Amino acid sequence: MNPKTWLSRRNVLRGLGVGLALPWLESLSIKAAQAATAAPTKRYLLMYFSCGVARAYWPPQGAGAGSAWKLSALLEPLSPHKKSIQVVSNVGQEALYNSGVNPNPSHSLYCAPSFSCTVPDVSKPILGGPTVDQVIAQNIGGIAASGSTIPPAFKSLQVGCSTMNSNPDGRHPSMTRSVSWSASDVPLYKEVNPQAVFDNLVMQLAPGGGANPQNQALAELRKARDISVLDYVAEEATSLQTKLSASDRHRLDQFLSSVADIEGRAKAQGTAMTSGKVYTRPTLSASYNERRPGAVLKADPEGYDRNTHAEVMNDLITMAFETNLTRVISHMLDDARSEYHYNFLKQRTFTKGSLTSTQLDVPITTIQQGDLLGYHGLSHDGDNNDGYATVNRWFVEKFASLLDRLSMSMEADGKSVLDNTLILFMSGMQGSSHQLTQLPVVIAGGNGIFKTDYHNNFPAQVKLADVHLTMMKNGFGIQLDHFGYSGGIVEELLA
């Protein structure tokens, strides 16, 4: 069955509802896109987690709407938000790799390409196309969202929680470390330091840095200085252009456009509306360090705690959205082939068929390769491996805790930030088998455009590219004919 040709009565009715004089069978996709344009979603969040899931405990029980489906043991933390989510089963990316790419299961190949749906060049930083979040950012990232008059200071944000340089599978590390690419050859690396994210955000808030009105004079000095410096930088670089060849001028243009972005932010400092909340600078800092010779691979830096890190990132994502400082964020809970040791977690036991798991009062079991290879090692130890599932469940828990925040943050239109945000929570890898079929995919929020409280269990594989395309066209009214290897939109995802 081809999902996109499946027409429900509701789809037909909605097509008619926008008053188009097209024969009703001609093009539902166009109608759906135009219907979406009427009420575009304000924001997009891509939340990525690595290494897939312990498949035995992931699929929801039952399918369809409401009481017809139940959350699985791995999805259990989402129970407060069941009404805001749609679990999509049988999404895959086989169409891409059937086109002649090395099928060698690889964490890196299943990371960035999951969001561009293109065939990358494995050794160079060439992805093949921009990622879904950046296509959305390029369309709406610079435009004020409805209800706001000020364009977002940040066209998009890239954040994440990884702190260690894990093995990039011999591929270019950008493939495993970034899910956001603004173009085929431009990976946008993520910021993992919560303090840096906060500092950049709070600078934009009025007055004088939002949380510290008493520091207004200092904030104004800083802003004036930043602008002086950036004026110098732009003028200086421009003066060099005449001495450069065409290709070097192009390279310097890349520099100048980055400078212009930063200058735009600097000039907007202190002008964004506050949300009426006081934001406090996180006390946790984190950095993305290569392992230095002599350092022990497993150790966290002193004072570092991964769970706090993830929670603080959730705070910052909420802050960035509710202040309308950005409309597009990608968040990597970890890198593609993470060797991080989730030793802070307590072991849980899972039972096949059970919809819950039990936490034990013992540290997580890192059996087999897990001890040296961290989370990646666990992911090789089978789809019913409790250590693997324990980490998976923690990712879902962090997703749920973000939904907690977004659902409690109310906007002027009476909806929550969650309602007004379209969220894709997924991994590009199935599970221990390292396949790119049956990917774990959850959609949340979506402004009523996408089905919620729904388990969409497709009988035949749905192309991941089509899922992205549907989100872009219907969620944001972006006029795109195709994305990567896409075939068309997936009507069944839509409400």
Place this chain on the structure above:
Amino acid sequence: MQQAPNATGYGIFPFALCCVVGCTGLVQTAPDGKRAGQASGSGGNAVGNGPVDPGRVAIHRLNNTEYDNTVRDLLGTASHPAAEFLAEEGLNFDNTATALGMTTDQYQKYFDAANALIGESLASNSQRARFMACVPSAVADPCARQILGNFGLQIYRRPLEPAEVDRAMKVYDADIARAQTGTEAIGQALRAMLSGASFLYRIEHDDNPGSLTPHPLSGYELASRLSYLTWSSLPYPALFAAAKSDSLKEPAALEATVDRLLADPKATAFAESFAGQWLGLRKLITHSVTPQIFPTYTSTLADAMIAEGNQWFQEFLNRDRPLSDWFTADFNFVNDELAQHYGMAAPGSGAALVRVQVPTDQRRGFLGLASFLTLTSVPSRTSPTARGAWILTAMLCSPPPPPPGNVPKLDAAATAAESSVPSGSENVKARLERHRSDPACAGCHSLLDPIGLGLERFDGIGRYREAYGNGDAIDPGGVLAGAPFAGAQELGELIGQDRRFHDCVASKLYTYALGREIEDYDEASIEKVKAKWSARGVTFRNLMKEVVLSDAFRLRRGEAP
């Protein structure tokens, strides 16, 4: 050009990968010693005494190592701002100009780092003294002009035009107008320069960017090429002085400068960067090993292996050892842990590495280094395929093509078992033989495997052994490019005699020194370098000198508009 040495393609799941086409050209050394598949000299650029096309290097953003080293030498800072930058890797080497792009978030990092560095410098007496030769206070203060002009030379790595000093003075004056102190205002002007393109990029100017006629680099541009090649940092004061007097144009002065630069401890930057990438030592940092199978592999042992690799290279560089010793030299650099790993007597030096010579063992030459042997293995065992592919790629610059995609899918269950089951009833060699019986796979594997099989007496972390875990005796026989050999030593001798090894070393260093990929027009230039290198004595220092003396290093041209 060549891909970076990379064990993965053929390494992690070698039994599932097949190779249908493309390996035939790699079987034998071409009679003229050229790399298989390499084009013969093109008519207009033949080897001879005529001028060669020096090519051009794109504007080159400082990579993370270069940034850290440059601000260390410029400002005297002990901080490593690039640790907060994004971990990045380049094409071939991480100093390839065209692979060093710029995004908004990256620029934000540079912008923030400049601010933090200036804050730190103003707060430190010793750091501030590096530029505050006087203390300005007023708008348009001549003292400020003097500071910005003088220190600006080091920041831009060239003298500033008066208009450029004017531009920096505008930033200074604006801060004075905000009622800030002269020192603070100087800080802002320096911050602007450190945030600017002329600092963040190494820019070589063409008076006529559209002209293809070669012209010599300026003295300052040449000085930067030399110091970034050897120190990954800006020129030292005497080198700036030589740049000013234009004395670097003399070949003797160039050679003396290379010697001076290599004699400095800062030249370890070259070993760590060049050898660290060429020999894959940097990748060993995150190489995975299965502890249930290799419980003695620790991060300190891995660090000792990396350090040995670096010192091995430096021994050849600093002591002018001939390249012909590369596969035969009978020394190692070990600490107590690595000596124990090698089965040698511990030198009693604790964690410090010392040079040792044990003539009675089987470990000789580069192929006996644990860093190489571990890096080219998979976590749980050796991979003769990966070792073969690595030798062809990194030592002979004749990389096999990547495994094709149209092969049967990997059986998922076998994947997990493959990496977690210790050497069992069927040893690696037997399994590979079975794999090669598939004609679809034989093409490449029958070329790659016999190279690596000759190294089977070194296990997955480089320990010497004579039998597999299951008791099967190990036959060290192998075949390289049609020539049979027995064991690491004979393999090393074969590679050492292979003309492609010398050519490969030359092209690697040429690539690194220029910071760009090798283009077709470089062939004549490289041939010239190799000919002069052979005549002069085949050492790394001589090679570096010949590259530095080449037109490609000293000249540049524009680009057709």
